[in-house]
Amino acid sequence: MGCDVMNPTFGFVTNQLKKHNIRLSNRRLKVLEYLCNNQNHPTVDQIYVNLHKDVPTLSKTTIYNTLHTLVEVGLVRVINIEDNETRYDILTEDHGHFKCDSCGKIFNFNVDLDSFTTYELSGFRIMDRNLYFKGICQRCLLNINKNY
Amino acid sequence: MGCDVMNPTFGFVTNQLKKHNIRLSNRRLKVLEYLCNNQNHPTVDQIYVNLHKDVPTLSKTTIYNTLHTLVEVGLVRVINIEDNETRYDILTEDHGHFKCDSCGKIFNFNVDLDSFTTYELSGFRIMDRNLYFKGICQRCLLNINKNY
């Protein structure tokens, strides 16, 4: 069933869509549901493979279309950490990302970027702020140490 | 001739390469020179198109190879702002990026990311830190205002 973690709650989402005259079709709902239930910054392919089980007629193109639409409205955020995989995040509030080079997992962490400012960008209009780190996560570090 | 802006000076670069037993071939030198002289975070294609004028036998593969090698040694940094274009930066010191959605230019700005830390990542080994903003640059904002 629906979203366990109702971060941008269903009401909010539907509101936003209505506001932008975007229909909440069945397919779009599926994608949104998936993003809510799997907040691990999935790729298009991951979304596709998973939803395809339930809805075999769902096409990858539709996922691309849906995501583009949702990104445009600001309900989904694009994450470009690796140059060979685009990921999507339903959490649109300000937060940073840490990607573990060992297990591949992407972690969220809190950070207040909105308040960040520098004289070098005075006169610039900042619309979008992104912060990401890379390295080895705690769990992987522990595992590595165990094996020696 | 060589690099006007010798940020990672030639000496430093050659040293680093020697240290890692990487030969400074003619092609690699060309790529390094280009990166030094054009610190606008070029794409592989931009590098290729430009160098190809002088060295028609230079292949795109070599540029990829060279960049990968340089990145591995830490002399070049990958920039993933857009999901459809990988850019490369010869400036490896800690700094942030601002990409103008209007003119496409990528600006540098100073920021101390090394000192940044959060309890949420305690126990994590952070190897790489990236901060980038998107929006409209000052010049483009001025131009937009002029036209109204």
Place this chain on the structure above:
DNA sequence: ATAAATAATTGTAATGATTACAATTATATT
């Protein structure tokens, strides 16, 4: 309710960046 207009979805084919890999050339070692 029916017909016309609009939006959503799909599939196919195209694009374009990146990589795999084998062949060739250059450099270093013996």
Place this chain on the structure above:
DNA sequence: AATATAATTGTAATCATTACAATTATTTAT
């Protein structure tokens, strides 16, 4: 000079993403 190692190239393959036209669903007007 002969051999081993590294660099470069070209071709073809891969893979994510997009373009676009055809189909289906939904809304709106009649």
